[in-house]
Amino acid sequence: MPAIIPLVARLNDWETAQWLRHFETAFPNARVAPLETLTPQERAQARCAIVANPDTADLATLPNLKWVQSLWAGVERLVRELPDDTIAITRMNDPQLAETMAEAVLAWTLYLHRDMPLYRQQQNTAQWVQHDVTLPKDRPIGILGLGTLGRAAATKLRSSNFPVLGWSRTPTTMPEVETFSGKDGLDTLLSRSRILVLLLPLTPETTGLLNAERLARLPQGAALINFARGPIIETEALLHTLETRHLNHAVLDVFKNEPLPPTCPYWSHPHITVLPHISGPTSYETASKVAAHNIRTYLETGNLPPIVNRSQGY
Numbered sequence: 007m008p009a010i011i012p013l014v015a016r017l018n019d020w021e022t023a024q025w026l027r028h029f030e031t032a033f034p035n036a037r038v039a040p041l042e043t044l045t046p047q048e049r050a051q052a053r054c055a056i057v058a059n060p061d062t063a064d065l066a067t068l069p070n071l072k073w074v075q076s077l078w079a080g081v082e083r084l085v086r087e088l089p090d091d092t093i094a095i096t097r098m099n100d101p102q103l104a105e106t107m108a109e110a111v112l113a114w115t116l117y118l119h120r121d122m123p124l125y126r127q128q129q130n131t132a133q134w135v136q137h138d139v140t141l142p143k144d145r146p147i148g149i150l151g152l153g154t155l156g157r158a159a160a161t162k163l164r165s166s167n168f169p170v171l172g173w174s175r176t177p178t179t180m181p182e183v184e185t186f187s188g189k190d191g192l193d194t195l196l197s198r199s200r201i202l203v204l205l206l207p208l209t210p211e212t213t214g215l216l217n218a219e220r221l222a223r224l225p226q227g228a229a230l231i232n233f234a235r236g237p238i239i240e241t242e243a244l245l246h247t248l249e250t251r252h253l254n255h256a257v258l259d260v261f262k263n264e265p266l267p268p269t270c271p272y273w274s275h276p277h278i279t280v281l282p283h284i285s286g287p288t289s290y291e292t293a294s295k296v297a298a299h300n301i302r303t304y305l306e307t308g309n310l311p312p313i314v315n316r317s318q319g320y
């Protein structure tokens with residue numbers, strides 16, 4: 007009898023079909039099935055489930071659930087909404103996702119580094135104006151969050167000769183990267199980062215982390231890339247630092263409300279580039295393999311992969 011693994015997700019039909027198709031290949035000895043197709047007896051057998059934006063009321067219909075494997079890397083909503091802390095949560099930790107995100111960090115860093123927003127604006131008014139080029143060695147990049155994604159991004163930026171400064175909750179080291187932790191470490195990193203990249207999880211501690219005071223610590227003319235979560239930056243403070251031109255430009259991929267409402271002033275702001283949450287998309291192919299490996303190991307050995315620390319929120 008193949009193990010039955012419920013898929014508890016709020017996805018559209020096409021996305022659900024993609025996941026099921028990829029799990030058939032990645033996990034041929036199991037039957038990954040949408041929760042709604044399972045009988046009460048089948049639900050009672052499940053000790054683990056695959057989740058993507060699950061309704062926690064649905065998870066409550068799995069009486070023996072011990073562990074969930076998220077298809078997403080960011081799990082702040084699941085941590086907030088799943089009151090039963092006897093259920094362990096594993097977030098998606100996929101090397102391919104880290105590589106894709108690192109590529110996006112490099113791409114949008116180069117967009118800012120080579121003044122592309124400015125040249126686009128000049129084209130709109132037929133202005134032929136050449137600006138000096140800064141060498142990568144003279145443009146330090148600060149990365150907030152030195153986890154799976156932050157480290158991959160740091161490596162990619164170093165390979166293009168940008169000096170990299172990284173900030174994490176606990177002190178850490180990384181070759182060729184200057185590392186910082188703690189509030190004082192954050193202040194130092196901000197004061198030296200000409201481009202700031204956010205790759206932090208959203209937790210009570212990181213919500214509103216980039217307030218007016220911290221944004222003001224960035225050097226005059228710095229730029230910012232938020233690939234983490236919208237509420238890490240205070241909206242009013244961001245708009246103010248852009249309007250006073252202390253901050254030159256912001257590339258925003260993530261927002262408090264997604265999709266970003268058409269009335270949001272970000273859309274038409276000359277110094278904001280809006281992206282529709284595309285910096286680090288989950289790959290059906292590789293993420294299904296990662297999830298299948300974790301579940302297979304759990305079913306065979308009882309060993310869980312790394313799980314979210316509920317008190318830290320990530």
Ligand SMILES: NC(=O)c1ccc[n+]([C@@H]2O[C@H](COP(=O)([O-])OP(=O)(O)OC[C@H]3O[C@@H](n4cnc5c(N)ncnc54)[C@H](OP(=O)(O)O)[C@@H]3O)[C@@H](O)[C@H]2O)c1
Nearest residue numbers: 079080151152153154155174175176205206207211233286
């Ligand atoms: N835009 C997208 O498409 C997209 C895609 C995937 C993920 N994301 C976002 O990226 C986030 C990071 O992913 P990840 O896989 O790199 O996570 P991760 O491996 O858990 O790393 C998180 C990093 O943030 C640090 N951190 C957490 N709280 C902190 C705090 N209060 N102060 C300082 N540093 C703190 C951690 O410090 P320690 O090293 O000390 O633990 C760690 O270095 C996700 O949570 C998600 O929100 C976005």
